[in-house]
Amino acid sequence: xxxxxxxxxxxxxxxxxxxxxxxxxxxxxxxxxxxxxxxxxxxxxxxxxxxxxxxxxxxxxxxxxxxxxxxxxxxxxxxxxxxxxxxxxxxxxxxxxxxxxxxxxxxxxxxxxxxxxxxxxxxxxxxx
Amino acid sequence: xxxxxxxxxxxxxxxxxxxxxxxxxxxxxxxxxxxxxxxxxxxxxxxxxxxxxxxxxxxxxxxxxxxxxxxxxxxxxxxxxxxxxxxxxxxxxxxxxxxxxxxxxxxxxxxxxxxxxxxxxxxxxxxxxxxxxxxxxxxxxxxxxxxxxxxxxxxxxxxxxxxxxxxxxxxxxxxxxxxxxxxxxxxxxxxxxxxxxxxxxxxxxxxxxxxxxxxxxxxxxxxxxxxxxxxxxxxxxxxxxxxxxxxxxxxxxxxxxxxxxxxxxxxxxxxxxxxxxxxxxxxxxxxxxxxxxxxxxxxxxxxxxxxxxxxxxxxxxxxxxxxxxxxxxxxxxxxxxxxxxxxxxxxxxxxxxxxxxxxxxxxxxxxxxxxxxxxxxxxxxxxxxxxxxxxxxxxxxxxxxxxxxxxxxxxxxxxxxxxxxxxxxxxxxxxxxxxxxxxxxxxxxxxxxxxxxxxxxxxxxxxxxxxxxxxxxxxxxxxxxxxxxxxxxxxxxxxxxxxxxxxxxxxxxxxxxxxxxxxxxxxxxxxxxxxxxxxxxxxxxxxxxxxxxxxxxxxxxxxxxxxxxxxxxxxxxxxxxxxxxxxxxxxxxxxxxxxxxxxxxxxxxxxxxxxxxxxxxxxxxxxxxxxxxxxxxxxxxxxxxxxxxxxxxxxxxxxxxxxxxxxxxxxxxxxxxxxx
Numbered sequence: 001x002x003x004x005x006x007x008x009x010x011x012x013x014x015x016x017x018x019x020x021x022x023x024x025x026x027x028x029x030x031x032x033x034x035x036x037x038x039x040x041x042x043x044x045x046x047x048x049x050x051x052x053x054x055x056x057x058x059x060x061x062x063x064x065x066x067x068x069x070x071x072x073x074x075x076x077x078x079x080x081x082x083x084x085x086x087x088x089x090x091x092x093x094x095x096x097x098x099x100x101x102x103x104x105x106x107x108x109x110x111x112x113x114x115x116x117x118x119x120x121x122x123x124x125x126x127x128x
Numbered sequence: 129x130x131x132x133x134x135x136x137x138x139x140x141x142x143x144x145x146x147x148x149x150x151x152x153x154x155x156x157x158x159x160x161x162x163x164x165x166x167x168x169x170x171x172x173x174x175x176x177x178x179x180x181x182x183x184x185x186x187x188x189x190x191x192x193x194x195x196x197x198x199x200x201x202x203x204x205x206x207x208x209x210x211x212x213x214x215x216x217x218x219x220x221x222x223x224x225x226x227x228x229x230x231x232x233x234x235x236x237x238x239x240x241x242x243x244x245x246x247x248x249x250x251x252x253x254x255x256x257x258x259x260x261x262x263x264x265x266x267x268x269x270x271x272x273x274x275x276x277x278x279x280x281x282x283x284x285x286x287x288x289x290x291x292x293x294x295x296x297x298x299x300x301x302x303x304x305x306x307x308x309x310x311x312x313x314x315x316x317x318x319x320x321x322x323x324x325x326x327x328x329x330x331x332x333x334x335x336x337x338x339x340x341x342x343x344x345x346x347x348x349x350x351x352x353x354x355x356x357x358x359x360x361x362x363x364x365x366x367x368x369x370x371x372x373x374x375x376x377x378x379x380x381x382x383x384x385x386x387x388x389x390x391x392x393x394x395x396x397x398x399x400x401x402x403x404x405x406x407x408x409x410x411x412x413x414x415x416x417x418x419x420x421x422x423x424x425x426x427x428x429x430x431x432x433x434x435x436x437x438x439x440x441x442x443x444x445x446x447x448x449x450x451x452x453x454x455x456x457x458x459x460x461x462x463x464x465x466x467x468x469x470x471x472x473x474x475x476x477x478x479x480x481x482x483x484x485x486x487x488x489x490x491x492x493x494x495x496x497x498x499x500x501x502x503x504x505x506x507x508x509x510x511x512x513x514x515x516x517x518x519x520x521x522x523x524x525x526x527x528x529x530x531x532x533x534x535x536x537x538x539x540x541x542x543x544x545x546x547x548x549x550x551x552x553x554x555x556x557x558x559x560x561x562x563x564x565x566x567x568x569x570x571x572x573x574x575x576x577x578x579x580x581x582x583x584x585x586x587x588x589x590x591x592x593x594x595x596x597x598x599x600x601x602x603x604x605x606x607x608x609x610x611x612x613x614x615x616x617x618x619x620x621x622x623x624x625x626x627x628x629x630x631x632x633x634x635x636x637x638x639x640x641x642x643x644x645x646x647x648x649x650x651x652x653x654x655x656x657x658x659x660x661x662x663x664x665x666x667x668x669x670x671x672x673x674x675x676x677x678x679x680x681x682x683x684x685x686x687x688x689x690x691x692x693x694x695x696x697x698x699x700x701x702x703x704x705x706x707x708x709x710x711x712x713x714x715x716x717x718x719x720x721x722x723x724x725x726x727x728x729x730x731x732x733x734x735x736x737x738x739x740x741x742x743x744x745x746x747x748x749x750x751x752x753x754x755x756x757x758x759x760x761x762x763x764x765x766x767x768x769x770x771x772x773x774x775x776x777x778x779x780x781x782x783x784x785x786x787x788x789x790x791x792x793x794x795x796x797x798x799x800x801x802x803x804x
Binding site: 114118 | 350351374378379382408410411414415418462465466468469475476477478480481
């Protein structure tokens with residue numbers, strides 16, 4: 001569809017599209033991303049088994065590392081930036097995050113509420 | 129002979145002669161009739177030599193208009209299938225008072241399950257996706273969708289799903305679990321047959337098709353718009369298409385994941401949704417409705433867009449409150465993800481959860497109400513032409529308000545505890561889906577038919593079709609509200625309560641009236657095809673339309689527009705017409721250029737062929753065939769990915785020749801309008 005070049009002003013890039021960067025700069029970007037991702041993965045494995053830190057903080061640390069990992073992937077591999085050419089991608093990401101938050105959060109809330117109101121039979125017997 | 133048995137089990141899985149229901153005459157005869165009809169059509173096509181035409185112009189076509197038409201054709205055929213199921217159910221409930229009726233329970237259960245599954249997934253979905261495919265690129269003023277071949281893949285995968293559902297009629301059985309196949313009933317212990325597998329695999333395959341259609345249309349609206357077509361100049365139908373397809377992209381993965389977990393339970397002994405070993409059946413209700421409620425809006429938002437276009441065109445006015453309409457659409461898009469619990473208020477959540485979701489459900493009625501008022505104000509002060517599409521739109525407003533109000537009633541948790549799973553609920557969702565989605569689909573069909581085929585539909589038969597359907601709808605479904613109030617639950621194969629009987633008989637009569645409406649529409653199509661010369665639309669603008677699809681000829685050339693239109697405001701084509709009249713001339717001797725268009729590709733058809741094999745093999749546990757089908761589908765994609773030429777060039781002279789004819793016709797229209 002090469003004829004459809006009459007895009008509205010401020011056209012943006014699809015995820016994965018590259019623009020006027022030299023090959024060297026692009027490879028550097030991927031290498032930095034890979035190193036960061038590996039670092040975060042290694043840290044997660046280390047934290048999960050260590051007794052160097054306060055134990056209850058481990059789940060929180062893992063969640064933080066996981067979110068950082070997602071950030072690294074989005075920025076270095078999926079090329080989500082804050083530039084004006086990226087509005088659609090950022091909006092799509094925001095919409096996706098909102099839906100995930102609503103569905104996962106809602107599900108956890110609903111199921112916890114159900115479990116509290118309708119415990120399994122043996123628990124009901126124990127409560128009586 | 130254990131060795132022979134193993135060979136047979138390896139070769140054919142669970143499939144043997146007992147899969148064909150020789151003891152049940154109804155499905156067997158129905159299946160035989162359909163098979164004979166399909167064979168007759170195939171033989172006719174081959175003998176008449178239409179096969180190359182069909183293959184080159186339709187089956188392998190990546191033209192969004194052709195794919196849209198095929199979607200709508202699939203939906204129409206499936207509408208007849210789902211409608212026959214509905215007729216059978218209404219007759220059963222009319223006669224099954226203190227008797228078994230004529231449908232045994234296991235057959236009746238399959239019928240209502242198939243009716244729901246077919247009507248939602250293979251009628252409503254392909255109908256609205258077909259209309260969006262057909263019209264949205266034209267309204268945006270572009271030459272095709274963003275991913276033309278993917279579009280074809282999406283359509284053919286949907287057709288695969290429909291084929292598998294209908295195959296269950298003669299080979300094996302369909303699910304007896306209702307259209308959402310709730311566990312534990314749909315688990316292996318209570319549904320050991322292949323019915324649920326037919327259900328789940330056909331939805332998985334067609335779900336992939338729907339998802340790629342959604343991605344395609346979102347990308348099309350976001351990335352391919354003609355010059356000057358910024359977001360707030362897009363026709364309302366494009367906005368609702370965007371919202372609906374955003375919902376598809378966000379919601380259909382939930383369906384796929386949920387069904388995948390159900391299939392893991394059934395095939396590999398997992399315990400996501402079983403009663404034992406830590407499974408939780410409530411989680412299935414929760415997840416399936418987290419998809420199911422957005423699905424309702426996936427269907428009805430495009431219908432809202434169609435009504436916006438129709439009401440504005442036939443009132444001769446710009447849409448009232450365009451920006452509030454956009455806002456309402458996007459609000460529905462977001463809030464539709466916050467209400468899913470209202471489908472299972474009675475499952476046992478506490479009052480706080482029920483209250484929040486009840487209130488959210490009532491809130492979503494507000495943007496919908498905004499839309500209704502906008503349509504009313506668009507009509508107010510307009511010169512309304514009561515053509516068939518406008519009749520469907522007005523009929524929708526009346527019907528949908530009733531359905532919406534009963535919906536708000538059901539959103540009140542204490543009321544829902546009384547009405548849950550009753551015929552009142554059945555009446556409510558038919559009221560919104562028939563009154564909203566189906567009326568919208570019919571309005572769009574009547575409105576855009578001339579654009580797709582170059583001739584209008586017969587108005588007299590169309591109006592008869594509308595009135596019979598409209599009245600038939602009320603005669604069928606108002607009694608179901610009453611029966612629900614009298615305590616009748618849904619999905620009853622027989623009953624012993626005398627008070628319900630008269631209402632069931634009235635509903636069956638209503639079904640007969642509805643059927644006459646459908647027959648009128650079939651007759652309308654036949655009559656219109658026969659009189660197509662007198663109904664010919666030469667100008668490309670039969671309704672005095674306002675958006676860009678009317679700026680090209682009917683049917684549009686394969687490239688849609690010789691020039692990408694330049695849009696200067698809302699109601700793009702209306703502005704062009706006004707300006708052309710003021711200047712009393714259109715552009716003379718424009719300079720035509722070569723146009724590149726995507727080449728046709730059999731990828732979609734071949735891929736769906738292998739998907740059908742794979743789906744069938746998965747249902748019957750024929751593992752070698754699963755591998756074969758999977759490899760075939762994968763290889764099809766590899767071949768497509770390594771293609772050398774994906775576009776062909778239409779030379780400028782050809783573009784000019786096609787466009788000049790259209791320009792002449794149009795100029796005569798403008799000069800006539802100028803003198804009138």
